[in-house]
Amino acid sequence: MDGRPVLVSTEHEDATADLVIAELNRRRVPVVRLDPGRDFPDSAVLAGRLGPDGWGGTLTVGERSAPLDAVRALYHRRPNTYSPDDGSQEAGYTARENRRGLGGVLGALPDCVYLSHPQVIAxxxxxPAQLAVAQRIGFVLPVTLITNDPTEAKDFAAQQPTLYKPLHAAAYDVDGESAGIWAAPVEPGELDGTVSRCAHLFQAVVxxxxxxxxxxxxxxxxxxxxxxxxxxxxxxxxxxxxxxxxxxxxxxxxxxxxxxxxxxxxxxxxxxxxxxxxxxxxxxxxxxxxxxxxxxxxxxxxxxxxxxxxxxxxxxxxx
Structure with missing residues (x-):
């Protein structure tokens, strides 16, 4: 094996991460895979110790163990979130402690390459931050409005052909079936008081x-x-x-x-x-x-x- 391990943080079924893990295995680079939101603390054990050179100790997942001060890289793909098993106060407290404990240590490893750092990804x-950075860089962007004001939305859609886009592509179920909310054209007459219920992103059609x-x-x-x-x-x-x-x-x-x-x-x-x-x-x-x-x-x-x-x-x- 090629010495220092790579941590892969993702959900249990992730065909995309599987491709990378298979390639690292081919290169004989040791890999420790975990899903922090699901594995910890039941099948993962953290023993992190802060020393003069940063965080050391071990992270053990099943039969595999990684010395924290020797982790060469963390591949942060799509792990489950640290979420409570039920709605109890105790479960919520535990989830928050896990995120700040295990998540905090994994985000502060010495000499570790992050692809990419979880806090940076978040x-x-x-x-809105993406569009501001893209504009400063010089990319060409469509005219954009983010609002919860129905009048502003109507006026915007009346000025040019307009699309509605979700601000975050989260899972959404329709009649019990998994569905996606895609970008879609909107007309001024479709925009009513429901716009006021949350922030909406509208862009000019390209x-x-x-x-x-x-x-x-x-x-x-x-x-x-x-x-x-x-x-x-x-x-x-x-x-x-x-x-x-x-x-x-x-x-x-x-x-x-x-x-x-x-x-x-x-x-x-x-x-x-x-x-x-x-x-x-x-x-x-x-x-x-x-x-x-x-x-x-x-x-x-x-x-x-x-x-x-x-x-x-x-x-x-x-x-």
């Missing part, structure tokens, strides 16, 4: 000819053109009817993506762009923990290799 998930997902890993960028059937606004609603093509990333876009990562302290980002007929890439959003495995399979982008390189070596190889 901050970068806020779309007259796109295709979409591009750009996946940045360290200093490497991989791009795929996504073509959806005519009339489809949000390609995520039509996964079975999409066509993909690997494309080169323009130099100015690549520079902007790396500046965006640096602005937040991220080492990974899955970026979505709308591309218009004149070749302009319009920034839509960044998912700091977005999916990429299906694109690797569709067009052969070596994203698994880039992530394994970064976790193993602290950087992405450009060979």
């Amino acid at each position: 901050r970068a998930e806020y779309k 007259p796109k000819t295709c979409d591009v997902r750009a996946v940045a890993v360290g200093d490497r960028v991989f791009c795929a053109r996504i073509a959806a059937p005519p009339g489809v606004v949000d390609w995520r609603a039509e996964y079975r009817n999409l066509r993909y093509e690997a494309v080169e990333c323009p130099d100015e876009i690549r520079s902007g993506l790396l500046a965006f990562l640096a602005g937040f302290g991220l080492r990974f980002g899955a970026f979505d762009f709308a591309v218009t007929a004149d070749g302009i890439w319009w920034f839509l959003e960044c998912n700091p923990n977005g999916q990429w495995a299906w694109l690797e399979a569709a067009v052969g982008l070596p994203i698994t290799t880039a992530i394994a390189d970064l976790l193993q070596n602290g950087e992405s190889s450009r060979d």
